[in-house]
Amino acid sequence: xxxxxxxxxxxxxxxxxxxxxxxxxxxxxxxxxxxxxxxxxxxxxxxxxxxxxxxxxxxxxxxxxxxxxxxxxxxxxxxxxxxxxxxxxxxxxxxxxxxxxxxxxxxxxxxxxxxxxxxxxxxxxxxxxxxxxxxxxxxxxxxxxxxxxxxxxxxxxxxxxxxxxxxxxxxxxxxxxxxxxxxxxxxxxxxxxxxxxxxxxxxxxxxxxxxxxxxxxxxxxxxxxxxxxxxxxxxxxxxxxxxxxxxxxxxxxxxxxxxxxxxxxxxxxxxxxxxxxxxxxxxxxxxxxxxxxxxxxxxxxxxxxxxxxxxxxxxxxxxxxxxxxxxxxxxxxxxxxxxxxxxxxxxxxxxxxxxxxxxxxxxxxxxxxxxxxxxxxxx
Numbered sequence: 001x002x003x004x005x006x007x008x009x010x011x012x013x014x015x016x017x018x019x020x021x022x023x024x025x026x027x028x029x030x031x032x033x034x035x036x037x038x039x040x041x042x043x044x045x046x047x048x049x050x051x052x053x054x055x056x057x058x059x060x061x062x063x064x065x066x067x068x069x070x071x072x073x074x075x076x077x078x079x080x081x082x083x084x085x086x087x088x089x090x091x092x093x094x095x096x097x098x099x100x101x102x103x104x105x106x107x108x109x110x111x112x113x114x115x116x117x118x119x120x121x122x123x124x125x126x127x128x129x130x131x132x133x134x135x136x137x138x139x140x141x142x143x144x145x146x147x148x149x150x151x152x153x154x155x156x157x158x159x160x161x162x163x164x165x166x167x168x169x170x171x172x173x174x175x176x177x178x179x180x181x182x183x184x185x186x187x188x189x190x191x192x193x194x195x196x197x198x199x200x201x202x203x204x205x206x207x208x209x210x211x212x213x214x215x216x217x218x219x220x221x222x223x224x225x226x227x228x229x230x231x232x233x234x235x236x237x238x239x240x241x242x243x244x245x246x247x248x249x250x251x252x253x254x255x256x257x258x259x260x261x262x263x264x265x266x267x268x269x270x271x272x273x274x275x276x277x278x279x280x281x282x283x284x285x286x287x288x289x290x291x292x293x294x295x296x297x298x299x300x301x302x303x304x305x306x307x308x309x310x311x312x313x314x315x316x317x318x319x320x321x322x323x324x325x326x327x328x329x330x331x332x333x334x335x336x337x338x339x340x341x342x343x344x345x346x347x348x349x350x351x352x353x354x355x356x357x358x359x360x361x362x363x364x365x366x367x368x369x370x371x372x373x374x375x376x377x378x379x
Contacts, residue, residue, distance in 0.1 A: 005118040055141040059099045059123075065146040066099045070159050072152055074102070074110040074117065074124065078322050079300040080265040081347035082151075082177050085220070085242045089149060089175070094120060098146075101125060103134070105155045134162050142167030150174045150214070153206045160213055174214040175240075178344025179224055181207055186341035186364070187269065211235040220345040221368030243350045252356025254333065259294040260286075261332035261357070263325065263348045267301040270342040278338040279309045287313065298328050329355035337365035344368055 013019065017026045037044065048057050056062060069090060075083035093100050100122045104110075109126040117124055125137065148163055148170055150156040156174055163172055181204030188196035211217050211232045219225045222239040229237050262278060264271035275297050283295060293313065297306060300319040310316040320328070329335070335352035337359065345368035352359045 005123075006115070053144070055144045061099045064097055064099050066101065066144060067093050068101045068103060068145050068148045069093075070103045070105065070148065070150050070155070072105045072155050073108065074104050074113045076110070076113050076300075078325075079319065080267065081242070084347065085175070085177065086151060088242070088244075090117070090120070090122060094122075103137075134159060135166060138162060138166035142170065145170045147171045147173065150210075152177065153180055153203055153210060156210055157206050160210060164213065171215045172213075173216045173218060174210050175218045176207070176224070176344075177220070178342070179207070179219070179227060180204075180343070182227075183270070183341065183343035186343070187273075190273070190341045208232055211237065222370070223368050224344065242345055243347065243354075245354050248354055249356035254358075257331060257333040259296055259332050261296050261298060261328055261335045261352075262338065263328070263335070263351065264297070264299045265301060266297075266299055266303055266306050270339055271299070272303050272306055273340055274338045275306050275309060277340055278336065279314060282338060283313075296328060296332070298325065326355075329357055332357055334358045334360060337361040339364040342367070 017024060020026055021030050046062050048062070056066070059066070069086065071086050075086045075090075077084045077087045090100055090102070100120075101124075102117060102122050103125045107126050109124060114124055114126075142163070145167060148159075150159055150172065151174070153176070160172060160174070163170055181200045184196050184200030184203060188194065188200065208231065211228055212235065215236060217225075217228060217235060217237040218240045219228065219237065220240065220242040225237045225239040228235050260283075262275060264274065266272055266275070279295070286293060294315065295313060296315040296317065297309065298315075298317045298320055302316050302318055307316055317324075317328075329352070335348075335355075335357045337346060337349050337352070339346065339362050342364050346361075346365050349359065349361055349365050349369070
């Protein structure tokens with residue numbers, strides 16, 4: 001049996017042979033039912049009775065585990081590192097034989113990225129399907145879930161509370177991406193914006209509550225996992241690296257390459273600050289010696305500030321496909337990650353090294369990597 005979310009079937013009962021099973025071709029319906037039951041008796045033993053436990057039956061999940069993944073929206077893995085991590089979790093669950101459901105907090109079906117999950121067999125719960133909200137969903141089928149994966153503190157705490165109330169037996173994992181309160185504190189220090197300290201304290205209280213109540217807490221680096229363990233006694237926390245590569249560009253050579261490359265998703269404030277600092281403070285010193293050197297700012301969602309940096313020596317590409325990104329890495333002489341604040345492991349740092357491109361970064365950019373990044377750092 002194959003299922004596709006992109007098809008619909010309309011059944012007009014009796015339109016071909018009527019509805020009378022006592023005569024004509026329709027009489028074979030009852031006869032064939034018996035033959036079908038006899039032929040497939042062993043397989044039918046594993047099925048639920050008619051209309052019983054439809055939640056599992058529709059996925060043929062009689063002996064399979066079911067996971068619900070919650071994130072702020074449907075992942076866009078070619079646009080931000082957080083989405084790449086969530087897709088990696090989903091793919092790992094599917095590879096392990098789990099049935100995966102996905103709940104976007106905004107309940108919006110992304111027509112560009114939603115079908116990619118559906119093609120993998122993931123059910124996306126969205127829109128009018130979920131009138132009544134998460135509590136109603138748990139009341140209907142929470143008892144059939146084996147595990148829930150939550151992501152990002154600003155949305156996770158309400159879901160965690162609902163799970164503990166309506167489905168207390170379900171195991172709940174939380175993936176933090178980074179320590180949000182630490183990132184906000186560092187941003188306040190760098191930018192002088194005092195209001196960020198208050199926001200960081202608010203987010204920090206959320207994170208601590210999640211650490212206490214979740215069954216397992218996951219962070220992308222051992223450094224962050226150790227921080228959580230030190231901050232909340234008894235927290236069940238582990239490090240889970242957010243990257244794994246099948247191959248590395250060991251054959252990369254400097255000949256024929258040119259230009260400086262900064263790859264980032266510019267919906268993330270630390271990346272906007274990094275681009276501004278790079279162009280305003282760092283590149284002028286480099287351009288004084290290499291006036292023709294070109295800088296490429298590559299990534300989705302550039303803000304007006306970032307777009308304003310474009311000029312004869314600065315390229316602002318906006319979104320690029322994975323294939324275009326690979327080309328940029330193949331052509332660049334050096335990659336730079338000029339972050340002045342942030343937290344967690346930076347995917348663009350690891351990605352540059354995987355691509356065989358020399359990397360210049362800051363201490364913030366090197367955070368979370370075992371042993372750090374050896375060589376030259378900015379700041």
